[in-house]
Amino acid sequence: MLRVHFTAEDLVRVRIAPGPDPMWEILLSLHVLRQRSATPVFGAWRANVRTTLPDDARWLMQLAPPVGYSPDFLTPTAGSCAIDAGIDAVLSTPVESLRADLAQLDGPHRDPRTHLLASGDVATLDSLGEALRAYHRHALAPFWDEIRAGVDADRAVRARSFLDGGGEGMLSALHPTISWVSPVLRIESRFPQRDVHLHGQGLVLVPSYFCWERPIMLRDQRHPPVLVYPIARDLHVATTGKRSLEALLGRTRAAALEVIAGGCTTTELARRLGISAASASAHASVLRDAGLAVAQRHRNSVLHTASALGVELLA
Structure with missing residues (x-):
């Protein structure tokens, strides 16, 4: 269970990202590529991308395992709609954060680039940027209009939910795994119970096309609070x-x-x-x-x- 604690100040600072965040869609679509449970919804997309993914983008699959932790530095933006700005933010991650995030990845990492990345090696960072661009260009850009349409439709529903029930009503209706008992937003999770205190920072809600099964948040609470949730699939x-x-x-x-x-x-x-x-x-x-x-x-x-x-x- 993930418990997000709100103050009155946090409630008035809740906002919805203006569109799909390309960095979150990259990460979450990498998860979908290796999640069989996603086949009924994403089957055709998975089959196409898995067989034609450029070699220079396959390294990303090691950095984004389908189960467990994925490095927070891969999703540095809070609802930004610009792919170039997102990748620049990834490549600007301090070495200490790279090292700390990559140390939390489960399993052995045989690819030497992962170890070089943890040390902040400039050439490896450049390779990561090229891999992110190649993956976005190949796997997401051809479908971006459809991704945006789904997110835009979901945003319209959330706006009406806010008009009908205020911020608390909108939060409680985000997803079946979410419940609101003031002042705490409870989110069902596979991981041990964790408490997130917003401390007046508010919360950015990021509707996501490729977020699958349940909402997620960054593990590192030093980042601005972001809640990424699946768009309503009936609006897809x-x-x-x-x-x-x-x-x-x-x-x-x-x-x-x-x-x-x-x-x-x-x-x-x-x-x-x-x-x-x-x-x-x-x-x-x-x-x-x-x-x-x-x-x-x-x-x-x-x-x-x-x-x-x-x-x-x-x-």
Whole structure:
């Protein structure tokens, strides 16, 4: 059992990451690659990636065992959406942290690069950066639109959960393994009981496409508190479902609804879809008139979000 202790100050500092965090998705997808229990959901992805993974990225599988501890330095960001910034943060890890994290890995480490990495060897760090980039480019980038769509839809659900039940209601509804008994968030875990005290820092909630079975947190409490949780799988827009949605609405309008599900302005919608602002506004208007989206003016912009019907249609 993992117990997260909140103060009143922590509750008002809970926030949801703005999108999928590429470093967490790298780590957790590496876990999925070796977890047979994930086959029903990720089977096609696993089969494709396992047989075609570049050799320079296979080292990562040793650093991210599917069971037990994975080094905290591999996920240094708290909901950042930029892969380059995430990798730069990994490569900037102090040697003391590299050594301490790698010492906690279970099992023997026959690859000499792991030992060199623990010493902060510059060439080995460069190799790690290249392995992370190669893995992201091969295993995640081709599916990133689908990953983002799933996370955006989940964010929309969490926003509505917050509006209906406040911060406590949103926290208690994050996942079936989570329960809230004020002021403690309890999370079922395979590991021995652990208590995390937030001490007014708040908590970043990171919805994850590849997080599987149960939420997780970093072991090292010196890092900013982050709770990574699986997106609601019934909101996952699988390939077949996506084709059906495109057949119903048209490709661009279906993509517009997926983007709007995460909340966006007209300008952001246009940028994400690669269309003009006028076209983005027209698509948003059609979705709004159909009851699939709502719009609110905020200062000089119009903020679009999916309606309950729109979220249900995505599901």
